[in-house]
Amino acid sequence: MIPLPSKTTPPTTKSEQVIIPLLYYVQRIQRLMYEIPSDEDALEFLEDNFSPETTFEWNYEKLHFEDFKNFVQNWRTRYTFLEFKFFDPVATPDPSDPEGRGGTLGFGMRGRVIGKDDGKIYEGKVHGIFKVEWVPGENGGEDRRVITRSTQVLQGPHGMSSQAHACEIRLFHGGLAGSCPEQLPDDKLAELLRTVLEALKVDFRDTFDISPELAI
Structure with missing residues (x-):
């Protein structure tokens, strides 16, 4: 105590x-x-x-x-x-x-x-x-x-x-997906997706599936 x-x-x-x-x-x-x-x-x-x-x-x-x-x-x-x-x-x-x-x-x-x-x-x-x-x-x-x-x-x-790990992120109805020319670890890609959603003031916990396995 x-x-x-x-x-x-x-x-x-x-x-x-x-x-x-x-x-x-x-x-x-x-x-x-x-x-x-x-x-x-x-x-x-x-x-x-x-x-x-x-x-x-x-x-x-x-x-x-x-x-x-x-x-x-x-x-x-x-x-x-x-x-x-x-x-x-x-x-x-x-x-x-x-x-x-x-x-x-x-x-x-x-x-x-x-x-x-x-x-x-x-x-x-x-x-x-x-x-x-x-x-x-x-x-x-x-x-x-x-x-x-x-x-x-x-x-x-x-x-x-122009960076080595340039990534593309796309929003779509009910989800979000990302891809990188050079593969990022799943946890790093998921962190990047969360950062973008937070900046856009989106509640990713309730609205989006941010699994890095989502394909574009």
Whole structure:
């Protein structure tokens, strides 16, 4: 039996708010700005987590904040995002902030998307460097953490058909099937089919037979 705590921990006040780790904070933003279902909520999310004066550079093209919001909306319109994987993270805290609320960090990110027009799966890789600062609230608002610089370089997106294990997936009434030019293990193919259905917000447990033995 797990022992109960001897006393109840008091709730955290606004002045004592818990600050999530710097790296996780930025990675979370990079995911959610594309994964939040509502375009309106995604725009509000950007405004909450980026400074209006943030400097953006994307593949050597400089963007203002309004340009960046249009850029994100364009990608949201064109693709449904399936997954993100982060790698090679590095972070340096701001030496003037002993609480670690700001700093500079970088990481790589691999992502998979489905084109909304053609239904094809694409894959890309991004390397980014970000500066995060703790800024005072405006007009009596709370102090907050925001991204003030974002530099990213994209490789892709490349169609999965150009990859060694390019796979074709088809939906049909009551089922789903997939095939690959080079045979994937059954568990890997089933995992790929589940990923696609989850991205399309289909309840595969009740609706589809996703057995990899299904023939096309």
